[in-house]
Amino acid sequence: MNNEFGVKLKNLREKHFPGHSMRKVADLVAPQIQSGDYFFTQLNKMESGVLIPSANLLLKILDAYSADAEERKEVLIAYATAAALKKVDEVGQASKQNIHREVVESLHRKLKKKN
Structure with a gap:
């Protein structure tokens, strides 16, 4: 998985909050962005490439x-790329599921005809 977005976000955090841990930055930033108690977890997932946040967040x-x-600009370009790739993956998964379902339904119809 390409994690350019997460890496850019992490580099930005480290640049603007040198010497601070991710948890410390999350504690400092959470009130400013009106985020709940779980912002550290969200930030960790964003930087690891597991979570793509909303554009607003x-x-x-x-x-x-x-x-x-x-x-x-750099972070937003990486974000847009990550969001687009996530959508492509979702469409690909949905296509695979539809194809699988169609094959199963077709086989089921053929079996019904034989009986």
Whole structure:
């Protein structure tokens, strides 16, 4: 899995909060972005490439990190790519499920005809 988005987000966090752990940054940022108690978990999943946040949440994070225009652009391009790849994967999975279902239904119809 390509995790360019997570890497860029992590690099941005480390640049704007040098020496702070992810948990410390999450504790500092959570009130600014009006996030709940689980922001550390969300941030960890975002940086690991497991979670693609909503665009609204990402913009709040970029504001809290005081990202400049170039940093925002880089992160947003990586975000858009990750979101698009996730959609492609979802469509691919749905297609596989539909094909599987169609094959099963076709076999079921053939078996019914034989009986």
